[in-house]
Amino acid sequence: MEEVLAKGEILHIRGPVVFAENLKGAKIREVVLVGEERLIGEIVKVEGDVAVIQVYEPTGGLKPGEPVERTGEPLSAELGPGLLGSVLDGLGRPLEAVAEIAGGPFITRGIKVPTLPRNKKWTFKPVVKKGDTVEDGDVLGTVKEGAINHKIMVPPRTGRCRVAEIAGEGDYTVEDIIATLERAGRKIDLKMYHKWPVRYPRPFKEKLEPVELLLTGQRVIDTFFPIVKGGTSAVPGGFGTGKTVTLHQISKWADADVVIYVGCGERGNEMTDLLHTFPKLIDPKTGRPLLERSVLIANTSNMPVPAREASIFMGITYAEYFRDMGLNVVLTADSTSRWAEALRELSSRLEEIPSEKGYPAYLPDYIASFYERAGRVKVLGSRNEIGSVAIIGAVSPSGGDLNEPVTQHTMRYVGAFWALDKDLAFRRHFPSINWLRSFSKYASGLGEWWMKNSGEDMLSLRGEAMDILQRASGLEEVARVVGEAALSEENRLLLLEAELIREGYLVQNAYHEVDTFCSPKKQAKLLKTLIQFYREARPLLDYGVPVSRIQKLSSLGRLRRLKFVPEKEFDREVEETLRELKDELNRLVAEVS
Amino acid sequence: MALYGKVYRGIEQVKGPLVIMRGVPDASYEEVVRFYSDDGREWLGQVIEVGKEKTILQVLGDTEGLETKVMVKFTGSTLKLPVSDEILGRVFNGSGMPIDGGPPVRADDYRDINGAPINPVKRDYPDEFVETGISVIDGMLSLVRGQKLPLFSEAGLPHNMVAAQIARQAVVPGKSERFAIVFAAVGLKYDDILFFRRQFEEFGALSRSVLFLNLANDPVIERITTPRVALTAAEYLAFDLDMDVLVIVTDMTNYCEALRELSSAREEVPSRKGYPGYMYSDLASIYERAGRIKGKAGSITFMPILTMPGGDLTHPIPDLTGYITEGQIFLDLDLFNRGIYPPINALPSLSRLMKDGIGAGKTREDHKEVSDQLYASYSQGVKARELVKIVGEAGLSERERLYLEFAKRFEERLLSQGFKERRTIEETLDIAWDVLSMLPEGELTRISDGTIRKFHPKLRGEKTVIYEGV
Numbered sequence A: 001m002e003e004v005l006a007k008g009e010i011l012h013i014r015g016p017v018v019f020a021e022n023l024k025g026a027k028i029r030e031v032v033l034v035g036e037e038r039l040i041g042e043i044v045k046v047e048g049d050v051a052v053i054q055v056y057e058p059t060g061g062l063k064p065g066e067p068v069e070r071t072g073e074p075l076s077a078e079l080g081p082g083l084l085g086s087v088l089d090g091l092g093r094p095l096e097a098v099a100e101i102a103g104g105p106f107i108t109r110g111i112k113v114p115t116l117p118r119n120k121k122w123t124f125k126p127v128v129k130k131g132d133t134v135e136d137g138d139v140l141g142t143v144k145e146g147a148i149n150h151k152i153m154v155p156p157r158t159g160r161c162r163v164a165e166i167a168g169e170g171d172y173t174v175e176d177i178i179a180t181l182e183r184a185g186r187k188i189d190l191k192m193y194h195k196w197p198v199r200y201p202r203p204f205k206e207k208l209e210p211v212e213l214l215l216t217g218q219r220v221i222d223t224f225f226p227i228v229k230g231g232t233s234a235v236p237g238g239f240g241t242g243k244t245v246t247l248h249q250i251s252k253w254a255d256a257d258v259v260i261y262v263g264c265g266e267r268g269n270e271m272t273d274l275l276h277t278f279p280k281l282i283d284p285k286t287g288r289p290l291l292e293r294s295v296l297i298a299n300t301s302n303m304p305v306p307a308r309e310a311s312i313f314m315g316i317t318y319a320e321y322f323r324d325m326g327l328n329v330v331l332t333a334d335s336t337s338r339w340a341e342a343l344r345e346l347s348s349r350l351e352e353i354p355s356e357k358g359y360p361a362y363l364p365d366y367i368a369s370f371y372e373r374a375g376r377v378k379v380l381g382s383r384n385e386i387g388s389v390a391i392i393g394a395v396s397p398s399g400g401d402l403n404e405p406v407t408q409h410t411m412r413y414v415g416a417f418w419a420l421d422k423d424l425a426f427r428r429h430f431p432s433i434n435w436l437r438s439f440s441k442y443a444s445g446l447g448e449w450w451m452k453n454s455g456e457d458m459l460s461l462r463g464e465a466m467d468i469l470q471r472a473s474g475l476e477e478v479a480r481v482v483g484e485a486a487l488s489e490e491n492r493l494l495l496l497e498a499e500l501i502r503e504g505y506l507v508q509n510a511y512h513e514v515d516t517f518c519s520p521k522k523q524a525k526l527l528k529t530l531i532q533f534y535r536e537a538r539p540l541l542d543y544g545v546p547v548s549r550i551q552k553l554s555s556l557g558r559l560r561r562l563k564f565v566p567e568k569e570f571d572r573e574v575e576e577t578l579r580e581l582k583d584e585l586n587r588l589v590a591e592v593s
Numbered sequence B: 001m002a003l004y005g006k007v008y009r010g011i012e013q014v015k016g017p018l019v020i021m022r023g024v025p026d027a028s029y030e031e032v033v034r035f036y037s038d039d040g041r042e043w044l045g046q047v048i049e050v051g052k053e054k055t056i057l058q059v060l061g062d063t064e065g066l067e068t069k070v071m072v073k074f075t076g077s078t079l080k081l082p083v084s085d086e087i088l089g090r091v092f093n094g095s096g097m098p099i100d101g102g103p104p105v106r107a108d109d110y111r112d113i114n115g116a117p118i119n120p121v122k123r124d125y126p127d128e129f130v131e132t133g134i135s136v137i138d139g140m141l142s143l144v145r146g147q148k149l150p151l152f153s154e155a156g157l158p159h160n161m162v163a164a165q166i167a168r169q170a171v172v173p174g175k176s177e178r179f180a181i182v183f184a185a186v187g188l189k190y191d192d193i194l195f196f197r198r199q200f201e202e203f204g205a206l207s208r209s210v211l212f213l214n215l216a217n218d219p220v221i222e223r224i225t226t227p228r229v230a231l232t233a234a235e236y237l238a239f240d241l242d243m244d245v246l247v248i249v250t251d252m253t254n255y256c257e258a259l260r261e262l263s264s265a266r267e268e269v270p271s272r273k274g275y276p277g278y279m280y281s282d283l284a285s286i287y288e289r290a291g292r293i294k295g296k297a298g299s300i301t302f303m304p305i306l307t308m309p310g311g312d313l314t315h316p317i318p319d320l321t322g323y324i325t326e327g328q329i330f331l332d333l334d335l336f337n338r339g340i341y342p343p344i345n346a347l348p349s350l351s352r353l354m355k356d357g358i359g360a361g362k363t364r365e366d367h368k369e370v371s372d373q374l375y376a377s378y379s380q381g382v383k384a385r386e387l388v389k390i391v392g393e394a395g396l397s398e399r400e401r402l403y404l405e406f407a408k409r410f411e412e413r414l415l416s417q418g419f420k421e422r423r424t425i426e427e428t429l430d431i432a433w434d435v436l437s438m439l440p441e442g443e444l445t446r447i448s449d450g451t452i453r454k455f456h457p458k459l460r461g462e463k464t465v466i467y468e469g470v
Ligand SMILES: Nc1ncnc2c1ncn2[C@@H]1O[C@H](COP(=O)(O)OP(=O)(O)OP(=O)(O)O)[C@@H](O)[C@H]1O
Pocket: A237, A238, A239, A240, A241, A242, A243, A244, A245, A246, A266, A396, A430, A431, A432, A508, A509, A510, A511, B322, B323, B324, B350, B351, B352, B353
């Protein structure tokens, strides 16, 4: 029986916030259509007879007295074949379709278009038979979508059912009914897609400990501050410090099955950049264009602010959906600060009492509830499958000062923290991840992973390198006061080694053909080789060889550039470089003695 | 002025730039209103909040003399700018009215001054090098067609000269058409405006420019509309008339101050330093109008100028701007005081779109690496210079002394150049190599062997392996 939904009218307009009266039965979080143009909005508060609505489209031109319609539904994501490779706005509308309807390059209002294409046919292969019993999360059939085996599952909250009808192998649109389930005499028709309210986490059986490295191919991350499949990480940094490039690199190179990229309140051209490069880049694992494993959500800074808020929840819901298929998913969000600011703006329009820096008092819960949706889980269904969602969020602190509410609260909920550093960025030391202020709680658990994947004891190499970097930064403080010339030879060699690690290892050029990605094997061998230099050079000091001579060795330049050597030639180049180093060192010893 | 639309008499209260009225039937959000006093004076305003019981209007301009008995006309439309090719060569005020004594422009269309967001899938990625002829910009901060790249400056620095030099010299290699110029003055002194006008005149750009002027003594609130009106004109020239447009807006700091004034009049909860919490989004709605669009020949290259209060890069105005624009060109007081023109400090400067605009087939294959190396080496030099202040030159190591010398040579040969001097990108890169060649090859860690062998002045064309001793 359909509920007859009340129609109300606009009482008052204050920017993107609209107050409506006579909306009987309206519930908080319900989607409503506002004004003659039926703009999409969501009820954020109900005060007596007045519903307070946050409108996701520009409200210019709206008038009091215009109609407001209820939809009876919460803000939801459409989940099914057709998501991969799409570019959506913060409300899940495909931007190509929006452009077609708008008839031009500018986004107009009131456009309604579903996320999934309705006319496209997908080849469905059933995996259950009539009469089978299925439960939430069980796979009914599969659809090949690019490189992904898209599982059509019984939606959560359906309950244990008998398969009354199942479509045979063939081509169907997402609107075709592919299965009819039966439960206590009641029939439930299922299509290849279903909707899920974005503000509610999708259920799973059990949360598991994340244990496997999420390889990003970025040395400073994988080696020093790793993230795991199902883990969380934040990238805070002032403007121009490299947040977006880091997130782009991860979306390109991370060994995930699916990548959800949420551009939340950032630049239009950055989305265009992804659209430009993703179709051309080939995923080495599948041999298919990267775009086919990605969903891009573009709610740029000049689009209506409230939709920023929605875009993050849309994104995480898509991520959970792919996780439920037993896949490893990465969600990158650029920038969570813009999302928090959207919340602040709404809060101030609602005239709520502000807490720190004008943010509402519930900001911490809000941030926590987002990162809480990451994880490695045993998925629903009778199969024993594991899926994961890793979340990596950029944070844009005002003035680059990490002592602000969004950074501080985020820091408490994430497993890895990549603090970007303006001074490093100014020196073009990228990624500008500050090795003294960043952390990863996952690092210590990955020793075995590295052993298996690189054959090296990476944890101790990491420890050794970290020790050198830390001691060097202490020495640099001293050198800033007394000058480098006043340091002991021992300390100057340490500084030289630290510089070698910085230039030859930590600095990684995202735009260099070879350097853009570094395999675990190469990472381990490179780090080992660079540390080897220190071990070999250190004894020379006892012979009285001055560091200024060691500094000029040509093999040192070669060591610094080892990272640029392609994987295939790498082992040989390392061997030759080390040989040259030994020769040069021997010559130096011979000269002084 | 035709009196269509609805007219009301009776406002309740004038509060700073805000006017409070009771519920006005049929008033719409963001609609433009006009106020008329009995003695024939007129004001422009806009609906900023509207309800069945209460309507709040914001007056664009000085509210002096605006009394509760004025007539208020609701025009039924948002603020629009009449556009046609006749805007070229004309001068307007900050709300788009001609102030050059000429006739009103023919209106082929009326465009909402707020524009509409460009659909990201319809953007064309900016990747064509613009040669400005200024070495430090072309070599290390390359501008591309359709980029938004601000000048971060301080009061007293020659940002106007740098902007004018770019406007005069900028060309897209291989294109014969020059940039059309849309110039918006926001709260500027008359001298500054005269400077730009004279410059445009001198290099024959007046007929391909449009000027929007809000002077220091013009209404503060009109500063809110000035950049928007200018960009509306620019969008028309770029995307209707296929022109490459260079938009210069100066000084965005005055714009932000007007925004703050307005926000405090509305009694909003302020964010940092009294600026409103929505300033990021507000600035984005202006800056993001730059760019290129698929299937259109024109483009908007946007160069806003702002003066950083106290030279502070973390001040909300440069901070929020930097978070939106595609880099920044940083003018430095210290360089200026040392007599260097252009006093651009490359280190805190950045061009984010450079990577796709340069390299083989666009500028030169060694461009990227040379630029990276210049940054890395110059920053070492600057670091050494800092050190000298503390420990004196004697306290430096041999290597630090080398970098100190490098910084000096970099500033003398590459950075410094005349206001009328135009260097090609080839010339710039050759100068760069010349400066870099004072460093041992082992120090050139950002440059690959192949590039060194091909371009290093000492090794050019030679087959020597560079590792054989330094
Ligand atoms: N790994 C990298 N390799 C090479 N260049 C890099 C790298 N990371 C950052 N950069 C350089 O730094 C610039 C700024 O990076 P990015 O756009 O990611 O900054 P951001 O932190 O996202 O800034 P904002 O907060 O303003 O968006 C890039 O355009 C690029 O030139």
